[in-house]
Every structure is written in C-alpha cells, then in structure tokens.
Amino acid sequence: MRALIDLIIQKKHWFVFILLEVISLVFLFSHNGYQKSVYFTTANDVVGATYNVISGITSYLHLKEENQALEAKNEQLRKKLLDMQRLMAQDSVKRMPALPLKYELVPAQVVNMTLHKANNLITINKGEADGIRPEMGVVCSQGVVGIVYMTSRHYSIVIPLLNTNSKVSCRLRNSEYFGSLIWERGYANIAYITSIPRHAPVKVNEIVETNGYSDVFPAGLPIGQVVRLGDSSDGMSYMLKVRLFTNFATLREVTVITNYTSAERHMLEEVAQNPEKADSTMLKQLGQATEKPQTDEKPQTTEKKQTAEAPKTTAPQTTEKPQTTEKPQTTEKPQTTEKPDTIR
Amino acid sequence: MSSIYLSRLFRLLILLFFQVLVFNHIHLLGYITPLVMGYMIVCFRRNASRISILIWGFITGLLFDIFSNTAGMASASCTLIAMVQPLILNMLSPRDAADDFKPSYLTLGFWNYTFYTFLLMLILHGTFYLLDAFTLADWLLTCTAILGSSVLTTILIIFIELLVHSRQKKKHHA
Numbered sequence: 001m002r003a004l005i006d007l008i009i010q011k012k013h014w015f016v017f018i019l020l021e022v023i024s025l026v027f028l029f030s031h032n033g034y035q036k037s038v039y040f041t042t043a044n045d046v047v048g049a050t051y052n053v054i055s056g057i058t059s060y061l062h063l064k065e066e067n068q069a070l071e072a073k074n075e076q077l078r079k080k081l082l083d084m085q086r087l088m089a090q091d092s093v094k095r096m097p098a099l100p101l102k103y104e105l106v107p108a109q110v111v112n113m114t115l116h117k118a119n120n121l122i123t124i125n126k127g128e129a130d131g132i133r134p135e136m137g138v139v140c141s142q143g144v145v146g147i148v149y150m151t152s153r154h155y156s157i158v159i160p161l162l163n164t165n166s167k168v169s170c171r172l173r174n175s176e177y178f179g180s181l182i183w184e185r186g187y188a189n190i191a192y193i194t195s196i197p198r199h200a201p202v203k204v205n206e207i208v209e210t211n212g213y214s215d216v217f218p219a220g221l222p223i224g225q226v227v228r229l230g231d232s233s234d235g236m237s238y239m240l241k242v243r244l245f246t247n248f249a250t251l252r253e254v255t256v257i258t259n260y261t262s263a264e265r266h267m268l269e270e271v272a273q274n275p276e277k278a279d280s281t282m283l284k285q286l287g288q289a290t291e292k293p294q295t296d297e298k299p300q301t302t303e304k305k306q307t308a309e310a311p312k313t314t315a316p317q318t319t320e321k322p323q324t325t326e327k328p329q330t331t332e333k334p335q336t337t338e339k340p341d342t343i344r
Numbered sequence: 345m346s347s348i349y350l351s352r353l354f355r356l357l358i359l360l361f362f363q364v365l366v367f368n369h370i371h372l373l374g375y376i377t378p379l380v381m382g383y384m385i386v387c388f389r390r391n392a393s394r395i396s397i398l399i400w401g402f403i404t405g406l407l408f409d410i411f412s413n414t415a416g417m418a419s420a421s422c423t424l425i426a427m428v429q430p431l432i433l434n435m436l437s438p439r440d441a442a443d444d445f446k447p448s449y450l451t452l453g454f455w456n457y458t459f460y461t462f463l464l465m466l467i468l469h470g471t472f473y474l475l476d477a478f479t480l481a482d483w484l485l486t487c488t489a490i491l492g493s494s495v496l497t498t499i500l501i502i503f504i505e506l507l508v509h510s511r512q513k514k515k516h517h518a
Contacts, residue, residue, distance in 0.1 A: 012395065013394035013395050013398060013427070016394075016395050016398045016399070017398055017423060017426075017427045020398055020399075020401075020402040020419070020423040021420055021423050021424070023402075023419070024402070024405065024406075024416045024417075024419040024420035024423060025416060025420060026416070027409070027415040027416030027419065028415055028416025028417055028420060028475060029416070030415075031415030031416065032414075032415055032416070032417075034478065035475070035478050
C-alpha cells in the first residue's frame with residue numbers, strides 16, 4: 001500500500017498530464033463540430049462492425065424458428081395463390097361492377113391513344129375476329145370510355161368521350177333527367193352535358209350515367225360526376241360541367257360490350273326517320289327480325305345477324321345524315337334521343 | 345518565488361498578445377501558421393516541477409484556444425510538450441551544466457538549442473495539426489503544415505531568444 005502511494009506521488013505528473021489531456025480532448029470534442037462528427041462516425045463504424053459480427057453469429061441460433069415461420073408463410077401464400085388462380089380462371093374479364101352479367105364482354109387492351117387533340121382516337125387490340133363491330137360501347141372498370149368507330153380484323157378504333165364529335169346520351173342518376181354528353185377540347189377529364197332543362201333539380205356532385213336510350217350502352221353505367229352548374233349559350237338549358245370517372249391518361253384495360261347493339265332496332269329507327277328511302281328489302285328484313293325476336297341470352301344468333309347486316313346498316317348512315325359532320329356519327333343517333341328533350 | 349510566477353505571467357501575456365494579433369494572421373502557403381506560444385514551455389529551467397510545467401503549458405494552450413477558437417487543440421498539444429520538455433532537455437543538456445540551468449543558445453549551444461526547440465515545436469505542431477485535420481486523408485498537406493510551421497516557429501523563437509538576450513546583455517552592461 002505504501003509502495004503504491006509512493007508510486008502515485010512519484011508519478012503524480014503523469015496523472016496531472018492525463019487529466020489535463022482529457023480536459024483538452026473534452027473541450028475539443030464538445031466544441032468542435034467537425035472533430036465531434038468524425039469521432040462519432042468512427043465510433044459508429046466500430047460499433048456497427050462489431051454488431052455486424054455479433055448478429056452474424058447469433059442469427060444461426062434462430063435459424064430453426066425462422067425456417068418454420070417462413071415455411072408457414074410460404075404455405076399461406078401458396079394457398080392464396082391457388083385461390084387467386086381459381087378466381088381468375090372463373091372470371092378472366094375485368095368486369096365493370098355496374099354491368100349486368102347478361103352482356104357479352106370482350107376484354108381488350110389500349111394500344112394507341114391521343115389525349116390532346118380535338119378529335120382523339122383510341123386503338124384497341126381486338127377487332128372483327130373477336131366479334132367487335134362499329135357502334136359498340138366500350139367501357140372500363142371506372143366508367144364509360146367511348147364507342148367503336150372502325151374495325152379491322154384484329155384492331156378497332158374507338159372514339160372516346162374525349163372527342164369533339166362524340167355525343168353520348170346520359171342522365172342524372174337521381175332525377176333521371178337526360179341530356180347529351182359532349183366534350184370540348186382541353187382537359188382530358190372534363191366533359192359537358194347539354195340540354196338538361198332548366199327546371200331539373202341538379203346538384204353538384206350528382207352522378208351522371210348512361211340512360212339506355214341508345215343501343216350502345218345499357219342504362220346505368222357511370223360516366224362522371226357534376227362539378228359545376230352552368231348555362232348553355234341560349235340560356236334555355238343547363239350546361240353541366242362533368243368530371244369523368246374514366247382516367248384516360250392511364251387507360252389500359254377496356255371492355256367492349258358486343259351483344260347489346262340491336263340491329264333490328266337500328267333499322268327500325270332508320271326506316272321510321274326516312275320512310276321514303278326505306279326499300280322493300282329492308283322492310284322485309286325487318287319483318288323477319290320481328291318474327292324471330294332476339295334475346296340477350298343467345299349471343300351467337302345476335303352476332304350472326306350483326307355480321308350479316310353490318311355493311312348495310314352502316315352504309316346508309318353516312319349518306320342519309322348530311323347534317324352531321326363528314327365522319328359517320330359515331331354515337332347512337334342523338335336526333336332520336338334528343339327530340340323528346342326539346343319538346344319538353 | 346512569486347517573482348518567477350510574475351515573470352512567467354508577464355511572458356505569457358506578451359506571447360499571447362503577439363500570437364493573437366500577429367502570428368495567428370500568418371498563413372504561409374495558406375496553411376502554415378506558427379504557434380509561438382510554445383516558447384512559453386521551451387524556456388522552462390531544468391528540474392522545474394513537472395506539475396507546474398504541465399499546468400503552465402495547459403493554461404498557455406487554453407488561452408490560445410480561447411482567442412483563436414480552436415477549443416482543446418492547443419491545450420492538448422501544449423500539455424503534451426510540457427510533458428516531454430524535461431526529457432528532451434535532459435537528453436540534450438551538457439554534462440557540466442548546472443542542475444537548474446535555463447535552456448538558451450548560450451547554455452546549450454546554438455545547434456543543440458535549435459534542435460531542442462525544433463523537436464518540441466515538431467511535437468507541438470504535429471499534435472495541433474493532426475487534431476485540427478483529424479484525418480490522415482490529406483496526410484501530405486498535414487505533413488507540410490507540421491514541418492513548415494515547426495521550422496518557421498523555431499526560427500521565430502531563436503529570433504526572440506536573440507532579442508531577449510541582447511536586451512539582457514545591454515541591461516547587464518549598463
């Protein structure tokens with residue numbers, strides 16, 4: 001003990017030295033940000049490396065439990081995958097929720113599209129070979145997309161709602177007042193509804209949907225939501241600003257409704273509009289068609305009829321309607337659907 | 345006894361004054377700055393109390409740190425040379441020297457004194473610049489700074505020594 005005390009007394013300058021150096025270093029590290037950060041980084045590197053080694057060793061100890069947990073998870077995921085595959089096999093078509101099951105749907109992918117022209121067109125990768133004909137409705141899971149305009153063997157051109165020539169008849173979900181949806185060049189998610197009468201109780205945020213008057217879309221498919229109430233230029237009706245549900249900018253998967261278009265109805269309406277031009281063959285066909293009423297449950301017969309009559313029905317349409325634009329009117333015949341509106 | 349402390353304090357204040365106002369503004373080649381404060385430790389007598397050297401060294405460094413905003417760097421390096429100063433002095437002192445001789449170019453001889461000063465300054469600047477850089481990434485730059493400032497400070501200290509002794513001689517003659 002005495003020797004120790006002697007040693008301490010003898011070497012006391014060492015203790016003073018160490019004390020003073022420690023004080024200096026404390027100053028250094030507590031007042032200089034740079035040295036502090038370097039110190040801590042070095043310290044962390046060392047600690048990190050140590051922990052890395054330690055965890056490398058200890059991880060082996062838990063391998064068995066880990067393995068069991070992974071095995072269980074694997075089993076669970078495999079089960080889920082099987083369920084999913086079964087579900088997908090049952091229903092490979094991405095259905096729009098509002099579409100009743102009786103319609104025959106052809107899924108298709110968008111292969112080309114413009115958004116910013118006045119007359120935008122969409123190309124989809126299904127055509128006549130898949131039963132697609134002009135004037136069929138195209139929808140997606142969010143809402144209405146447009147109407148088929150031209151078809152080739154494996155491709156079709158769709159006139160979307162975003163086309164200044166597009167005119168789709170629609171109605172307000174709550175009040176069932178109807179009008180027609182048009183688009184003005186500009187925003188890819190905004191369209192307008194014209195010819196809703198002034199006395200209609202329209203509210204903002206009201207849902208706009210198709211009204212089954214046309215033979216393109218069945219009734220009740222969502223189109224959009226009213227965002228602003230405006231007046232039409234003549235002041236006689238509303239001009240509603242509608243935000244479309246369909247996001248055209250990201251549109252990829254669409255569905256074509258192939259068995260809704262009724263050739264019989266089409267022809268009847270044409271004959272009714274231009275009775276002097278309706279020739280005897282058309283009336284004859286019409287008679288045959290009425291004798292054998294088509295049902296939606298038998299899509300095969302419908303399609304056959306369509307293929308047989310498609311060239312005849314589309315051809316007179318272009319010639320008989322000079323008041324519309326040069327292009328054959330793509331939508332259902334708006335004249336017939338709008339007439340009651342103007343009378344009202 | 346108190347006169348020794350007073351003279352040390354006086355020397356410390358003079359050195360601090362010049363260090364802060366003159367030498368801290370010398371940046372040869374951008375990074376060579378002489379720490380003339382080290383002269384404070386260089387002129388301790390042989391067999392002076394080691395603790396007193398340490399404490400004086402620490403205070404010197406601390407004052408320098410306070411004025412030049414280098415917390416801890418100079419105090420650490422000054423304490424270090426205060427620790428090694430007696431060893432180096434013993435190593436270089438001539439055999440016939442008095443037990444408590446004061447190191448100067450008169451007692452040690454010019455080259456021995458220069459070597460003694462240079463060694464201390466090398467340790468001082470070595471510690472200081474290494475703590476300052478705190479990395480060996482720019483080791484060439486750090487080495488240049490250490491060597492350059494050691495040489496420069498040694499020259500300055502010898503110059504001060506000559507000045508002091510010439511004054512003392514004059515005083516003596518008068």
